[in-house]
Amino acid sequence: MIWRRLYYLPRRSKFERELAEAMSAHQEEMGGPRGVGNTLRLREEAADIWGWGWLEEWKQDVTHGVRVFRRSPSFTITAVAVLALGIGLNLALFQILNGAFIAPLKLRDPETLVRLFQNSKFGFSSGVNYNVAQFIKTETDVFTGVVFEQRAQMGWRDTAEQVAVRFVSANYFDEFGASASFGRLFHDGEDARASIVVSEEFWRSHLAGDPAAVGSKVFLNGRPATIAGIASFYGVRNSTSIWAPIENIEYFYPGSPLKSDWHSRNVDVYARLRPGGSLDAAKQALITPIAELGKVRPELEDQPWIDLSSGANHFRRPVDDLETAIAISLLMGIAVLVFSIACANLASLMVSHLSARAAEFQMRANLGAGRARVLRQLLTESSVLVAAGLIGGWFAGYAAATLIAANTGAPFEISLTPDWRLAAGASAIGWLALLIVGLVPALRTIRGENKNRMQRVLVGVQVTSSCVLLLTAGMLARKFQDVATADLGFQFEDIAVLEVSLSQYGIKPAAAANYWAALRDNVASDPRLRGVALATTVPLGGSLNEGSFDRDAPGLKVVRMTVDAPFFSLFQIPLLSGRTFQAGDTRENAVIVSRRLAERMYGSPNVVGKAFPKSGEGPRATIIGVAADAKLLKITATNTAESYSPMMPDNMNDALLMARVDNNHLDALRAAANRVNPAITPAVHWMRDDFESRILAPKLMGFGAVAVGLLALSLTSLGISALVAYSVSLRTREIGIRMALGARAESVLWLIVRGLTWPVVIGASIGAFAVLGGLSTVLQGEPFFVDSSDPLAIAGALTALIVAALGASLGPAARALRIDPSTALREQ
Amino acid sequence: MPREAGVPSGTLIMMVLQVLRNGPLHGYAIAQRIHLLSGDELRVEEGSLYPALQKLLMQGWVKAVWAVSESGRKVREYHLTVSGRKQCEAEVNEYERMAAAVKAVLKGAR
Numbered sequence: 001m002i003w004r005r006l007y008y009l010p011r012r013s014k015f016e017r018e019l020a021e022a023m024s025a026h027q028e029e030m031g032g033p034r035g036v037g038n039t040l041r042l043r044e045e046a047a048d049i050w051g052w053g054w055l056e057e058w059k060q061d062v063t064h065g066v067r068v069f070r071r072s073p074s075f076t077i078t079a080v081a082v083l084a085l086g087i088g089l090n091l092a093l094f095q096i097l098n099g100a101f102i103a104p105l106k107l108r109d110p111e112t113l114v115r116l117f118q119n120s121k122f123g124f125s126s127g128v129n130y131n132v133a134q135f136i137k138t139e140t141d142v143f144t145g146v147v148f149e150q151r152a153q154m155g156w157r158d159t160a161e162q163v164a165v166r167f168v169s170a171n172y173f174d175e176f177g178a179s180a181s182f183g184r185l186f187h188d189g190e191d192a193r194a195s196i197v198v199s200e201e202f203w204r205s206h207l208a209g210d211p212a213a214v215g216s217k218v219f220l221n222g223r224p225a226t227i228a229g230i231a232s233f234y235g236v237r238n239s240t241s242i243w244a245p246i247e248n249i250e251y252f253y254p255g256s257p258l259k260s261d262w263h264s265r266n267v268d269v270y271a272r273l274r275p276g277g278s279l280d281a282a283k284q285a286l287i288t289p290i291a292e293l294g295k296v297r298p299e300l301e302d303q304p305w306i307d308l309s310s311g312a313n314h315f316r317r318p319v320d321d322l323e324t325a326i327a328i329s330l331l332m333g334i335a336v337l338v339f340s341i342a343c344a345n346l347a348s349l350m351v352s353h354l355s356a357r358a359a360e361f362q363m364r365a366n367l368g369a370g371r372a373r374v375l376r377q378l379l380t381e382s383s384v385l386v387a388a389g390l391i392g393g394w395f396a397g398y399a400a401a402t403l404i405a406a407n408t409g410a411p412f413e414i415s416l417t418p419d420w421r422l423a424a425g426a427s428a429i430g431w432l433a434l435l436i437v438g439l440v441p442a443l444r445t446i447r448g449e450n451k452n453r454m455q456r457v458l459v460g461v462q463v464t465s466s467c468v469l470l471l472t473a474g475m476l477a478r479k480f481q482d483v484a485t486a487d488l489g490f491q492f493e494d495i496a497v498l499e500v501s502l503s504q505y506g507i508k509p510a511a512a513a514n515y516w517a518a519l520r521d522n523v524a525s526d527p528r529l530r531g532v533a534l535a536t537t538v539p540l541g542g543s544l545n546e547g548s549f550d551r552d553a554p555g556l557k558v559v560r561m562t563v564d565a566p567f568f569s570l571f572q573i574p575l576l577s578g579r580t581f582q583a584g585d586t587r588e589n590a591v592i593v594s595r596r597l598a599e600r601m602y603g604s605p606n607v608v609g610k611a612f613p614k615s616g617e618g619p620r621a622t623i624i625g626v627a628a629d630a631k632l633l634k635i636t637a638t639n640t641a642e643s644y645s646p647m648m649p650d651n652m653n654d655a656l657l658m659a660r661v662d663n664n665h666l667d668a669l670r671a672a673a674n675r676v677n678p679a680i681t682p683a684v685h686w687m688r689d690d691f692e693s694r695i696l697a698p699k700l701m702g703f704g705a706v707a708v709g710l711l712a713l714s715l716t717s718l719g720i721s722a723l724v725a726y727s728v729s730l731r732t733r734e735i736g737i738r739m740a741l742g743a744r745a746e747s748v749l750w751l752i753v754r755g756l757t758w759p760v761v762i763g764a765s766i767g768a769f770a771v772l773g774g775l776s777t778v779l780q781g782e783p784f785f786v787d788s789s790d791p792l793a794i795a796g797a798l799t800a801l802i803v804a805a806l807g808a809s810l811g812p813a814a815r816a817l818r819i820d821p822s823t824a825l826r827e828q
Numbered sequence: 829m830p831r832e833a834g835v836p837s838g839t840l841i842m843m844v845l846q847v848l849r850n851g852p853l854h855g856y857a858i859a860q861r862i863h864l865l866s867g868d869e870l871r872v873e874e875g876s877l878y879p880a881l882q883k884l885l886m887q888g889w890v891k892a893v894w895a896v897s898e899s900g901r902k903v904r905e906y907h908l909t910v911s912g913r914k915q916c917e918a919e920v921n922e923y924e925r926m927a928a929a930v931k932a933v934l935k936g937a938r
Contacts, residue, residue: 004886018892022855022904023878029856029899046878050886 008050016047058380065381068357075353076385079346082715083389083437086342087429088396089335094425095401097332106233108177109272113311114143114279116269120302127265130246130258132304135293136271142285143271147175148246150258150267152504154221155683156206156241162499162683163202165220167246173197173231175272183214183229186245193248195228196220202241203230220244221252222681249504254679257506262299270311283308330778334472334708337465339429341712343436344458344465345719350382350441351455352726361445371446378445382438390430455723460759462716466709467767467801468775473702473709474793475779475786479636480702482787483695489630490539490571492687496669497538498657500682512652515676522672523659529668531660533567534647538656539632540690546640552614553600557640559633562587564647568627570658578608578625587645591621596629597641612643621645635694636785658687701784713800717808720756725812727755732819740821752813760805764798835862835870840880842923843870845889845908845916854895854903855881881906889915 008015020043027039047053069076107113116136118128130148137146148169153162172178173185185197196218198207207213207227217224220242231243246267249256257264273282286306294300354361364374444454498519502512516534523529537545545560561567565581568574576595591612598607601614611620627644634640647655659669666684673682728735735748776788787793835843847853847861858881859872884890889912895905908916 001887004888008886018904019878019882021902022892023874025854025897025901025903026856026859026874028901029897029903042875042878045875046882049879049882 005050005052009052009055012047012050012052015050016043019043019046061377061380062384064377065384068381069384072353075349079349079385079437080388080392082342082346083386083433084392084396086339087389087393087426087433088400090339090429091393091397091422091426092400093332093335095397095422098421098425106177107312108175110312111310112273112275112277113175114271114273114282114308115311116146116271117307117309118265118304119307120304122302124307125265126268128267128269128306129262129265129304130267131262132290132293132300132306133267133269136269136286136289136306139293140286140289142274142277142282142289144274145171145175145272147172147270147272148267149270150246150249152253153499153501153683154242154252155219155681157219161685163206163241165242165244166240167249168243169246172243173233175270176233178231178233180229181232182211183227185229185231186243193245194224194251195226195245197229197231197243198227199240199242200230200232206241221683223252225252253501253504253506255506256504261506262297271308279308279310334469334705337469338708338712338715339433340436341462341465341715341719343433344461345715345722346433346437347441348455348458348719348722350437351444352722354378354441354445355726358445374446375442378442379434379438382442383434386430386434386437389433390426393429394426455726456755456759459716459719459723459756460763462712462719463760463763463801463805464767464770466712466716467764467797468771469705469712470709470797470801471768471771471794472775472779473705474797475776475788475790476698476705476784477702478790478793479784479786480695480698483636483698486631486635488632488635489628490573490632492540492571492691494660494662495570495658495687496661496666496684497541497687497690498659498669498673498682498684499538500673500680501653502680503653505680507653509650509652512655513649515680516652516655516657518676519657519673522675523657523669526668526672528662528665529659529672530662531566531570533570533658534564534655535567535658536562536647536651536654536656537633538658538687538690539571539630540635540687540694541633541656544633549601549613551616553597553641555639556597556600557634557637558597559640559642561632561642561644562647562651563644567644567658568592570660571630573630574628576605576626576628578623580625581646585624585646587621587648588619589621590624590646592625592627592644593623594627594629594642597643598623598626600641635691636698638785638787709797713804716801717804720760720805720808721812724752724756724809725815728752728812728816731816735816735819736821736823739819745817748817749813752816753809756805756809760802764801768794768798835872835876839923840872840876841884842916842919844877844880844884844906845912846920848890848906848908849913849916852893852895852905852907854897854905856903857897858906884912887915888912 023039023043023046044053116128116133118125118132130150133146133148136142146169148167149172150167152165152167154165155161156163168186170186170190171188173180174187178185180197181200181203183197186195198213203209203213211230213227214229215226217226219225225244244252246258249258258267271282273279283306290304290306294303361374364377369377440454502515507515520532520534523532547558547560548556549558563581568580575592578592580592581590593601593607593612595605598605601607601612602610605626607623607626610623612623613620627642630642631637631640632642661669666686670682670684673680673684731752735751738748738751772788772794776786778784779786780788843862844858847858847865853861855877859874859877862870862872881890881892884906885892889909890906891909892904892906895903897903
């Protein structure tokens with residue numbers, strides 16, 4: 001029967017026509033129609049047997065709704081656009097959240113994956129020696145697969161940029177279950193010499209997301225390599241830009257000691273347990289082979305053993321760090337706020353729209369339509385709007401997510417193919433919108449309420465949300481202004497950085513010291529290069545060594561730098577007292593502190609000769625100098641100070657060279673390095689590029705927040721304007737009488753604007769309280785560091801809000817003043 | 829004088845099926861046949877006949893085809909299907925059982 005009903009559905013107009021003909025034939029046989037007018041009803045009753053009557057009614061409602069909306073195109077376009085943008089923004093962010101936190105980790109059979117550690121009586125290590133791992137892979141059958149991974153930083157293209165590279169074994173992608181987005185990945189038993197695989201993230205940010213990049217040639221550390229494929233894989237903690245075959249490491253690092261060295265433990269090793277095998281059994285099974293290996297390999301004099309732990313813990317979700325999580329959550333909160341403003345606004349517009357149709361509903365009621373029927377009609381109409389908004393929002397969200405993914409080099413994974421979670425999110429948003437935009441005004445309409453109390457509440461909600469957004473935006477924008485214009489306390493404009501991982505070339509610290517000394521001489525003899533210094537961390541650069549002294553300087557984060565003597569003069573950081581480093585200084589006996597550290601720890605800048613840190617056991621270094629404050633690494637932070645230790649011979653493998661370069665002669669610096677050792681390819685870049693990328697985050701946050709704040713403000717103005725217009729229309733008669741009785745313009749204006757005062761004042765107060773009382777504690781900390789008491793930001797935000805509210809109400813209020821008393825009194 | 833009443837509730841479907849057993853009929857003819865067979869006692873209104881016919885169509889008990897009536901008009905003729913014939917037998921049996929039972933009660937209570 002159900003099949004016949006379904007069969008009927010698409011053919012029902014044919015069925016109904018046949019029914020009509022049969023019935024009219026019937027009437028003719030009877031000798032003409034008897035009761036004119038009821039044939040239609042009889043026919044409908046007969047057709048209703050098929051059970052599709054509700055569909056007809058629904059179709060009627062939809063058609064009616066479409067017709068109504070077509071008659072007021074500006075309302076419809078506004079409503080659909082607002083819904084589409086609001087839904088799109090939310091969907092885009094939800095997509096990011098989904099990819100970042102909710103969607104499961106992409107990793108094949110994580111439960112049988114283990115990580116190997118090579119420990120010994122001399123110490124524990126997270127890495128394993130390459131040759132020991134090779135031995136486990138080829139000479140034992142404990143695992144079904146052993147995967148190698150070694151991290152490196154390599155120069156990309158003209159080596160101006162360092163990118164994160166992982167040298168991996170050929171089975172890497174297959175074992176971890178990664179697949180190629182384009183091209184092909186590495187596979188066991190295949191020769192992949194000089195070919196590399198690029199991450200999707202990197203491909204989007206550096207190769208324009210062009211599929212033609214597969215098969216093209218690029219330069220890594222100055223050596224040509226072919227891109228074999230693009231992988232969408234997040235792998236082990238910290239993002240990866242490029243994977244290269246570990247078998248081929250000498251191609252990129254001539255003289256690499258990896259395969260001959262039995263001492264260093266610098267390879268991350270993962271392995272796959274045999275089916276049914278356990279972690280403990282595998283650990284036991286490795287004891288004898290490793291002991292045997294120790295006998296034939298005297299280099300393993302420390303008698304190592306292999307420890308195992310579950311491998312999946314070492315894989316990251318696309319977003320694992322707290323800062324990104326906070327930033328995304330904040331964005332999501334903003335999106336929800338904007339959406340709530342948009343919906344409140346639409347609901348308010350909807351109320352006005354429906355009250356203009358009061359006569360229509362009255363007529364329907366008179367014709368016998370029950371409240372439920374009218375409610376159903378109104379909900380159907382608004383679901384037409386929401387459906388259009390959802391469709392638009394789906395595309396807008398897709399576009400926004402693509403844009404974000406392409407422009408941020410997203411540290412998160414955005415799956416652009418919709419999954420069920422996204423669909424669930426979208427429908428949740430749709431229902432929310434329908435509830436606010438559809439149900440609330442509809443209920444109000446069928447109850448026949450004519451007060452604008454609800455609209456005032458809606459305006460209050462909008463003002464609250466706008467206030468929160470504007471205050472946040474003001475603080476973030478001021479922060480960016482601060483960061484972009486502030487004096488960081490050191491000069492980096494003409495300074496270039498040269499970095500190279502000498503240990504990858506098999507160079508030991510003593511030889512590394514010679515390399516740097518020779519390079520320093522070459523720089524000194526080139527007139528285009530003025531001034532040079534070495535450090536283990538480059539200011540404005542990537543890595544950060546940070547500590548704190550809870551007892552001596554609570555709340556202060558101390559950035560620890562390891563630098564040589566000319567560092568201070570190169571960056572023009574004044575030494576306020578004492579001296580810079582000299583021969584004989586070691587990290588155990590000498591330290592230079594920043595003024596701020598001195599003042600916070602000792603209460604005075606005159607600390608030369610004192611022991612550092614102030615309290616604590618064990619040997620302490622002597623303060624030999626006090627440097628001016630310089631925001632070397634965390635340029636947005638407000639809670640940092642610096643301490644400097646001298647470069648030691650064992651730092652030479654981690655050293656970076658910085659030089660002041662005249663007239664953009666970056667090539668001069670590269671040439672100087674090439675003259676020392678042409679086989680070694682260092683990467684060279686400007687510090688000002690580092691600065692740009694450092695201020696990118698506050699810049700984006702500042703501009704983004706202001707844009708969203710203004711969007712919210714204009715939406716709210718729209719809502720206020722609609723409310724005032726509506727209340728004027730309700731009170732036309734009253735205003736007319738007052739005017740006729742000689743009321744003055746101000747008192748009429750006040751009459752209209754009065755209704756707005758409380759929504760705006762209460763809304764703004766709640767918003768300000770929410771920001772200053774709660775949200776600002778989040779914003780003061782990492783990674784925002786905003787000044788939540790900045791008077792300019794607070795005053796600016798509140799002024800903008802009040803001016804917008806007044807401005808929005810002025811237009812419709814002025815219209816009220818032009819009301820002609822006689823016309824107004826003639827109405828109704 | 830005939831009372832010309834509507835049909836007893838629940839029996840219309842059965843009667844329509846039953847009159848169709850002797851061959852296909854169009855809507856007006858069905859009403860006429862029932863009227864005649866009932867000795868002018870029962871009159872089937874359009875308002876109940878056509879919903880009943882739609883129900884029969886939906887259940888698959890009858891099929892409708894276009895035909896020409898004796899008076900030369902184009903009409904919808906309703907044919908009983910195999911399942912309709914079965915349904916008819918089942919309903920008639922059920923009705924007769926019930927009618928006998930009701931009769932027995934009326935007789936016994938007299």
